[in-house]
Amino acid sequence: MKKFLKIAGVTIVVLVVFVLGYAYVSFNSYSPTDPDVTVDKAKLAYYQNSWEECRAAFRAQANSMKTRFDSVVIFSRSVESKTDTGLTIDFCYIPASDTTEKLVMICSGTHGIEGFVGSAVQQLLMAEFFKPEMLKNTGVLLVHGLNAWGFKNQRRFTENNVDLNRNYSTDKSLFDTNNDGFVALYDMLTPKGKLNMNSLGNKFFLVTAVNQIARKGMQALLQAFAQGQYEFQEGIYFGGNDFEQQVAIMSEVLTDIATPYSTLLNLDLHTGFGERGELHLFPNPINDPELKAKTEQVFKGYPINWGDSDNFYTVSGQFVEYIGDLLPDKTSIPMLLEFGTLNTSSTIGAVISAHISIVENQGAHYGYKSEKDSLKALAGYYEMFYPPSEKWRSNALSVSFDMIGDIWENFAEL
Incomplete structure (x- = not known):
């Protein structure tokens, strides 16, 4: 019996060591495969590496369209900041030339750092996609760098740590929204103290997460994590305690520009969630049957990952719904x-x-143990929201160009 218990004990120890080793290696060496595409070097020029460069390139492309269109309106709205000066949200509006039936809005930078890719897509569309004959009955409004502070400072959130895509509503009761799942996971999602990327908690984070997944299920954890929360300003996906200034700015701009149009298509460009190399359509569920049918018609030919479907999530305070x-x-x-x-x-x-x-988020609030920790955290952030891979970047432009072309045709037929 003693021999059996000894063998069983050794077996358990070996198994635990194996599992921990597997978790450690899998987590710390993860590298998703890039799409198998040919890199278009010329189109990579649409990508820049700072908010200032993106803004200048966006405005340059907007100005260049004045030679091809009868009317191009370029304007900006200032964004106030305690730490930065000269921040703006930039707009390019081309009104419909004949009848104002439809308006397409395409927005970048709602989540700050994600604006690098959104800006590149907007520049591509201005340079190579829009043609005068497309805009007889349809106007287009390009919104560049909605979260200019986050864009410039390489964060998803505003200067107040607010997730803008959890902050939009016409009703302040949004800020009373409860997220009990986030509260239950607060300690795991909001660690305190200077960030040490080599701590045991970070190296073996996969073990902690899998334990929670086993207890509560992946879908419940995903919803708790990403839905948005309105209680902890220092936490991720904080939707705010009040509206950020961008809500008033966009309310004024959209009310003015959209007035003559009857049908609006509102596209918000993001990065991070989903399969590498794929462009996902990711709306909250739509309860109105007529609006849902029109949505499916506009995006026919492409799968729609409704927020309540498997491996996705619903959010509170979403910008495009607010419109x-x-x-x-x-x-x-x-x-x-x-x-x-x-x-x-x-x-x-x-x-x-x-x-x-x-x-x-921990590093942004509490600092870093060393510069190496800061650089490692930022590298991960870039890999998630602005991957340096030329294949990924080239594919993102190609896929978005084709999809928006199809969407435009479908919307014209609506």
């Missing part, structure tokens, strides 16, 4: 377009994505 509430007399079709980076439908991809957000 419909702001302008209730119009048909307003909301859609979030998300370029996947880390294969978040897999457990390892989802856990690594969560960990990247958690450690970035």
